[in-house]
Amino acid sequence: MSAATTSSSSASTGSAIAQLSVSARLAAGKGEAKRLRKSGQIPAIAYGKTLASTPIAVAPKEVITILKSEHGKNSVIRVQLSGAERLVMIRDYSYHPVRRELEHVDFVEVKLDEEIDVEIPLIATGKAEGVVKGGLLRQVYRTLPVRCRPDRIPLKIEVDVTPLELNGHIFTQHLKLDEGVSVRLPAEQTLIAVVAPEKDRSADEAAAAPGAAAAPAAAAAGGKAAAAPAKDAKAAAPAKDAKKK
Structure with a gap:
């Protein structure tokens, strides 16, 4: 090889940092998720080494725009969280299995001076x-x-x-x-x-396999061996008939 x-x-x-509007989300559960969707948002969560798990709400259209951008899921996003500006990336997201609408997003905090x-x-x-x-x-x-x-x-x-x-x-x-x-x-x-x-x-693999070259020779030898008894049997038949006479 x-x-x-x-x-x-x-x-x-190198890419421009995307912007995303987020809002605090105090309640949880299906009822809250339904309420958010009616208002044009979906539940999300953000977390990181220096960021405690924080429930938030985001506009699905804005997230989809980021996902469809050049960097897609690898986009760096600037958000306002816990009273401070932070950088995050999309770690995971899910769609509704039937309606195929964005349902939930996970964001992870990143630092420009730390590898990911x-x-x-x-x-x-x-x-x-x-x-x-x-x-x-x-x-x-x-x-x-x-x-x-x-x-x-x-x-x-x-x-x-x-x-x-x-x-x-x-x-x-x-x-x-x-x-x-x-x-x-x-x-x-x-x-x-x-x-x-x-x-x-x-x-090529068949030709290179162990015993591949010996197989035809063995088959040829076997053919000769099988032919020999038949020849002998044919020769013996007249002798048997001669004895009867």
Whole structure:
């Protein structure tokens, strides 16, 4: 197996901090959730290392706008919580199973000087040399677990696969990331590879299997052995008839 040593990647970083209006939510339960939805809001919660779990209410349209933005779930959001301005990110959210309306959102507090873990899309660009020659491009990871500060979160990580030959691989260590951005995978973890077509691989694997070469020889030997008794039996038949005469 050969590894691509000329692969490159680009990570777009830096984004404007989104704004989100939140309001305190004192009550809980289905009744309160129904009341909030009638008023155009939904229940949410915010928490963090220095922020106690705080029930809040947000406008679902504003949250959806953030989710549909360039950074999506990885957007850094400025909110007013507990009388102070804080930065948060969307940790989780849920939709109604039938109406598909946003029902609840979890926010986690972040600090610009502290690293966080996020998932970033991995995009393969170009057409691999191995694919031109009949191979298949296999992308093992569609997203990558990345660690960086909130203000350095990449939009995506792009990898040029053009120089990748048949049986070539792109490993984590081949990625060229911006300063302060790291991928939380082993250095020799395969991210993208060019492999032989399945039918060719199956034939190669069968040929390489232990005893595969001996099987035809054994079958041929068995065929000769099976033919021998038949020949002897045919030769013995006239002798038996001769005896009867």
